[in-house]
Amino acid sequence: MERLLAYVNSLWTTVLILILCVVTVFKAVTQEMSHIKQQQKKKTTTATTAFPIWSSKKTIQTTGILLSSAAGIIYWYEVYTLIFYVLIAAGISLFFPYLKKPSRYIAYCLNGQCDRVWSDKLIYTSLVYLLGTIAALYHAQFALAFVSTITSIGSILYHKHREGQFFNFDNVFATSHVMMFGYAVFDAWQNNEWTFFTFTVCAAPIAVFLLIYCGDPAEVTKDTVPIVRYSRKLYDDYHTLWHFASGFGPVLVSFYFVGQEFNTLIYVSVAISLFINLSANYCAAVPFD
Numbered sequence: 001m002e003r004l005l006a007y008v009n010s011l012w013t014t015v016l017i018l019i020l021c022v023v024t025v026f027k028a029v030t031q032e033m034s035h036i037k038q039q040q041k042k043k044t045t046t047a048t049t050a051f052p053i054w055s056s057k058k059t060i061q062t063t064g065i066l067l068s069s070a071a072g073i074i075y076w077y078e079v080y081t082l083i084f085y086v087l088i089a090a091g092i093s094l095f096f097p098y099l100k101k102p103s104r105y106i107a108y109c110l111n112g113q114c115d116r117v118w119s120d121k122l123i124y125t126s127l128v129y130l131l132g133t134i135a136a137l138y139h140a141q142f143a144l145a146f147v148s149t150i151t152s153i154g155s156i157l158y159h160k161h162r163e164g165q166f167f168n169f170d171n172v173f174a175t176s177h178v179m180m181f182g183y184a185v186f187d188a189w190q191n192n193e194w195t196f197f198t199f200t201v202c203a204a205p206i207a208v209f210l211l212i213y214c215g216d217p218a219e220v221t222k223d224t225v226p227i228v229r230y231s232r233k234l235y236d237d238y239h240t241l242w243h244f245a246s247g248f249g250p251v252l253v254s255f256y257f258v259g260q261e262f263n264t265l266i267y268v269s270v271a272i273s274l275f276i277n278l279s280a281n282y283c284a285a286v287p288f289d
Contacts, residue, residue: 014142017082021089021146024063025153028093031059032100055096063093084267085146092150092169099154099169103229103287105220106164110230116162122236125243126155132177132250139258143266144180147173148250155243162231163217167287168277174246175273176266181249183265184256196256207245214238220289229289 067086132148151173158170188197214235221228280286
């Protein structure tokens with residue numbers, strides 16, 4: 001009975017922290033989107049001027065209040081692994097403008113259509129990543145569930161804005177799943193888990209093909225006047241299939257690590273993904289046109 005009560009208490013605390021972190025991210029997204037639109041109306045922020053890295057003062061204050069509550073709960077319960085959720089939520093909230101960083105040609109969308117409708121296939125297929133959330137919650141792998149949920153949110157935001165904004169948001173968390181999946185395949189090979197290893201090695205080339213073949217998300221006619229940025233049907237079709245192929249990655253990772261402690265792998269994967277993204281931005285290799 002004592003072990004059951006301890007588990008329930010730990011589960012309740014984890015869920016409470018997750019709710020606070022998700023609320024923090026939601027508040028940051030809504031506040032910053034509103035703030036950026038106001039700035040654009042004032043013509044103080046455009047696609048051609050330097051884009052801010054930090055969030056607005058109001059968002060920072062809201063983030064501080066919500067995450068202070070989460071930090072207080074963590075200190076009271078002494079569950080130090082929950083700090084990961086707070087750090088991710090704080091990072092998204094405080095550096096939201098960086099995660100939203102637009103393409104250089106976002107202002108040149110064909111006929112001004114810079115947003116996709118919510119019923120677009122690239123948006124609703126982004127929900128496939130929530131399968132990883134469901135599998136992870138079923139196996140009590142809360143860190144993986146949190147990252148999978150954030151990945152789905154990032155993908156939706158990226159495709160909602162016709163791949164012209166939120167590349168960094170989508171890229172950081174999607175890449176972390178690739179690293180987790182790659183390590184799971186390596187671990188299966190090391191530990192003679194031949195069923196998992198064979199299946200993933202045979203399936204991985206399909207996902208790689210879809211990602212490479214879909215190519216860049218947009219075409220930009222830089223040599224014409226006016227410049228036009230328009231979507232590519234090939235990208236739309238094959239990247240939709242990529243969502244299904246990659247969306248099962250977190251599910252496979254969740255089932256492979258059942259009963260094992262692999263939170264460190266998740267932390268390291270996110271950290272490495274962030275480093276890669278920062279490096280690519282520093283070299284001006286991303287966001288894509």
